[in-house]
Amino acid sequence: xxxxxxxxxxxxxxxxxxPPVNKxxxxxxxxxxxxxxxxxxxxDICSEQAILWQVDKKPSIDAEKCTLCQQCIGACFIxxxxxxx
Ligand code: SF4
Ligand code: SF4
Numbered sequence: 001x002x003x004x005x006x007x008x009x010x011x012x013x014x015x016x017x018x019p020p021v022n023k024x025x026x027x028x029x030x031x032x033x034x035x036x037x038x039x040x041x042x043x044d045i046c047s048e049q050a051i052l053w054q055v056d057k058k059p060s061i062d063a064e065k066c067t068l069c070q071q072c073i074g075a076c077f078i079x080x081x082x083x084x085x
Contacts, residue, residue: 022084022085023063024068024083024084024085025061025063025066025083025084026061026063026066026068026072026073026081026082026083026084027081027082027083027084028042028058028059028061028080028081029058029080029081029082030058031078031080032058032059032078032080033077033078033080034053034054034056034057034058034059035056035057035058040053040059041075041076041077042059042072042075042076042081043059044075045071045072045074045075046071046072047069047071048065048066048067048069049065050062050063050065050066050067051072058080068083070083
């Protein structure tokens with residue numbers, strides 16, 4: 001009779017679990033004009049309200065709301081926004 005192999009819970013989670021799928025994300029570089037002056041062009045164009053303006057900082061992006069439509073990339077006049085693979 002063929003024996004069935006027993007796996008521990010740890011083995012099931014560590015060996016057979018699928019690796020997490022890395023979702024592409026938006027990245028704003030340190031060339032963002034809002035660090036040195038004032039800009040909110042990317043915020044204005046985002047229909048999902050996924051970009052949050054911050055005083056003297058780069059805007060932050062809410063990855064949960066972002067649909068990766070890339071409209072903000074085109075709106076940034078200094079190409080400070082990119083998308084990861
Ligand atoms: S990619 Fe689209 S949804 Fe995401 S932050 Fe930019 S404009 Fe908003
Ligand atoms: S449009 Fe570009 S420069 Fe302006 S706040 Fe957004 S990322 Fe910064």
